[in-house]
Amino acid sequence: MDGLQTYNRIQYSQEQLKNFIQGPADVEWKYEMRRQCQEILPGLFLGSFVVSKELATLQGLGITHVVCIRDAKEAFTVKPRFPDHFQYMTLDVEDNEEQNLIRLFPGAKGFIDQAIACGGKVLVHCNGGISLSPAFVVMFVMQYYQLNWEDALHLVQNRRYCISPNGGFLTQIKEYEAIYRANIAVAAHPQMGERTTRRKRSDDDEEDENDRAMEDRKRALVDHNPAPEYDPNAMET
Missing domain, CATH: 1.20.5 (Single alpha-helices involved in coiled-coils or other helix-helix interfaces)
Incomplete structure (x- = not known):
């Protein structure tokens, strides 16, 4: 099921959308918050692997699904911790500018869509929650709200202030805007x-x-x- 159907999309005016992208104004960002996770969209959380090890925290947030994104070299530490409690998707990638994320994104998007459609909540994390996993979440947000790449990046960044996708990932985020818009055009006019x-x-x-x-x-x-x-x-x- 497509994410556009999974969520109860709200039709925003331009002013409302601008305010939504800006995010909550009453959040005071602190350094230790990068080790936690933040809710980017209803039911979609983004964080680091530190929070993925805290069973009580995840259960308190109502997490049901986890997308674990890791460099193969990190597999010993960044891994599914509680397979008896949550449904996992694990993506082994290379955390460098040459890694093709667009090829992997549809699988991750489908996993998130299915989780939300079933009333679940999803945590997307990598090691630090700074570059790799945020790139996936920015692409998801961009397609769901049909935003340009800059607004999608700002939306995520205004909720998890520490994100900073590397140059290669940022280029792919820009490229994905054209891809999802073309798909929408074809779907609207088959x-x-x-x-x-x-x-x-x-x-x-x-x-x-x-x-x-x-x-x-x-x-x-x-x-x-x-x-x-x-x-x-x-x-x-």
Whole structure:
């Protein structure tokens, strides 16, 4: 089920949306809060692996699902801690600017959507909750509220002040805006996608036909210009 259907979306005016992106104004951010988790959307929390080890805290928040995102080198410490209490999705990635997050995002989004649709609450975390897991949450928020990448980043950042996706992740967040908007356009006008598919198929067929015609012409030239027969009595030069 798509996230746009999972949540009870509120239609905001431009002013309301601006205020929503700004977030609560009465929160005083403190350094130790980076070790905790913050609610980004109703039922969607973002934090570090420290909070993922606190069973009582997670139960108190009503967490039912956990997306554990980690570098493979961190697997010994950043791992599902309470599989008997929560449903986990674990993503092994490389925490560097070359890691492709867009390829992994649909699976994470589907897991979050399903959890929320069932009335659950999801914690998304990586090691520090600064760069890797926030990139996934920013993409989720961007698609859900149909925001541009800057507003989505600010929305998440105004609730968890310490986030700072690295340059490579930020580039992919920008790229994902174009991807999700294209998907929405195709979903709203499926005939556009069908026309594109038919046009591509027609172009491919035309290319195949041209290739066959070229081969036929080559064969015709060969048939009409046979190689001269060898005359053993001819003078060699």
